[in-house]
Amino acid sequence: MDISxxxxxxxxxxxxxxxxxxxxxxxxxxxSGAAVEKVxxxxxxxxxxxxxxxxxxxxxxxxxxxxxxxxxxxxASDCLAVxxxxxxxxITAELKGFIDRQQYLWARKFILKTLYFTDDHIKRHKGxxxxxxxxxxxxxxxxxxxxxxxxxxxxxxxxxxNVIANNMDAYGGxxxxxxxLKEAFEKGEKIAGVLEKLKDxxxxxxGKY
Amino acid sequence: xxxxxxxxxxxxxxxxxxxxxxxxVLGSMIADPDFxxxxxxxxxxxxxxxxxxxxxxxxxxxIQRDGMDxxxxxxxxxxxxxxxxxxxxxxxxxxxxxxxxRAQVFRSRKYVLKLPIVPPExxxxxxxxxxxxxxxxxxxxxxxxxPSVKCFFHVIDIKDADIxxxxxxxVDEKGAIELHSTAKADAEKLGKSLIAxxxxxxxx
Numbered sequence: 001m002d003i004s005x006x007x008x009x010x011x012x013x014x015x016x017x018x019x020x021x022x023x024x025x026x027x028x029x030x031x032s033g034a035a036v037e038k039v040x041x042x043x044x045x046x047x048x049x050x051x052x053x054x055x056x057x058x059x060x061x062x063x064x065x066x067x068x069x070x071x072x073x074x075x076a077s078d079c080l081a082v083x084x085x086x087x088x089x090x091i092t093a094e095l096k097g098f099i100d101r102q103q104y105l106w107a108r109k110f111i112l113k114t115l116y117f118t119d120d121h122i123k124r125h126k127g128x129x130x131x132x133x134x135x136x137x138x139x140x141x142x143x144x145x146x147x148x149x150x151x152x153x154x155x156x157x158x159x160x161x162n163v164i165a166n167n168m169d170a171y172g173g174x175x176x177x178x179x180x181l182k183e184a185f186e187k188g189e190k191i192a193g194v195l196e197k198l199k200d201x202x203x204x205x206x207g208k209y
Numbered sequence: 210x211x212x213x214x215x216x217x218x219x220x221x222x223x224x225x226x227x228x229x230x231x232x233x234v235l236g237s238m239i240a241d242p243d244f245x246x247x248x249x250x251x252x253x254x255x256x257x258x259x260x261x262x263x264x265x266x267x268x269x270x271x272i273q274r275d276g277m278d279x280x281x282x283x284x285x286x287x288x289x290x291x292x293x294x295x296x297x298x299x300x301x302x303x304x305x306x307x308x309x310x311r312a313q314v315f316r317s318r319k320y321v322l323k324l325p326i327v328p329p330e331x332x333x334x335x336x337x338x339x340x341x342x343x344x345x346x347x348x349x350x351x352x353x354x355x356p357s358v359k360c361f362f363h364v365i366d367i368k369d370a371d372i373x374x375x376x377x378x379x380v381d382e383k384g385a386i387e388l389h390s391t392a393k394a395d396a397e398k399l400g401k402s403l404i405a406x407x408x409x410x411x412x413x
Contacts, residue, residue: 097303
């Protein structure tokens with residue numbers, strides 16, 4: 001059975017450092033036989049969350065646009081690789097605008113209790129955060145991690161790993177970074193194998209018992 | 210010269226908890242004839258997100274023409290800048306994040322072009338305020354928002370020590386903040402202390 005890996009690029013800058021790093025991760029996954037798809041948020045039409053809380057009653061977002069379609073795609077994927085550069089110590093406004101739209105899923109989980117992910121489901125769905133930052137500060141990704149954690153928690157993914165590279169300004173871009181692209185490729189290769197194994201184990205177990 | 214207050218209400222929900230908190234802080238300033246208070250609801254301000262093109266490093270301005278053309282100048286002119294936001298998914302909402310990211314033009318001016326943000330006589334006198342509300346009552350619910358906010362004030366020449374924070378957790382549904390035991394009093398107290406501090410700094 002094919003493992004599906006969905007890459008989401010949250011950078012407004014096409015084919016920049018972050019998207020290139022995501023590409024390398026996805027190439028690695030493809031190399032391991034996964035079915036790979038990349039979505040670039042900049043090319044979609046969606047508005048940010050309005051905070052109307054209508055979804056708290058219905059479990060549906062009142063705004064019908066590309067964001068809802070992409071959430072359906074996320075829920076159908078085995079691996080979610082979400083990528084954003086660090087702008088002003090956080091993820092981009094594009095990605096934040098998209099993540100805030102997950103409120104309807106949060107409402108299904110915690111208010112309406114119509115959505116539930118078993119531990120087993122979460123273990124079989126891996127989330128990867130891919131990011132670059134211009135600054136070399138060690139703490140430059142710290143503001144992003146909790147937001148990405150919120151995304152993975154709400155959509156039923158285990159926050160499995162990061163592929164992050166800081167100090168882009170000093171390196172002169174991702175292509176001049178000594179290890180990042182290789183690391184991304186290898187982690188992409190690895191995740192497909194890990195998920196495949198989990199899937200095989202699951203089907204065997206289902207057959208046996 | 211009147212004291213200029215620029216207040217950004219960052220929530221997409223008008224008149225909700227974070228905006229109410231902002232209104233409480235602004236209350237005594239609005240009542241004071243020495244102040245001109247302008248409140249901007251970011252959801253109506255037409256501020257697009259930063260494109261990451263880095264053109265501002267050369268041009269000293271943004272290539273996008275939108276609401277930020279107005280607020281860029283107002284940010285420079287203001288004596289106190291306030292920003293309020295609800296916490297969504299552990300961060301500021303995307304509307305204030307767009308404003309914060311568009312401050313990149315100030316960062317380019319300051320660090321790449323080495324130009325001043327405010328005239329020398331106003332440097333070090335401005336004050337910043339961050340107000341936030343969160344539905345969750347976790348103590349760390351504001352932690353991921355604060356670094357972005359600090360950067361925003363930093364690039365517009367407001368020092369860390371000159372930023373005040375009032376962050377209220379555990380308020381979710383519209384109007385919940387009205388029932389909070391200390392929020393209103395703390396916000397009004399903050400408003401009065403800002404008035405006293407800025408008058409002292411501007412010798413008014």
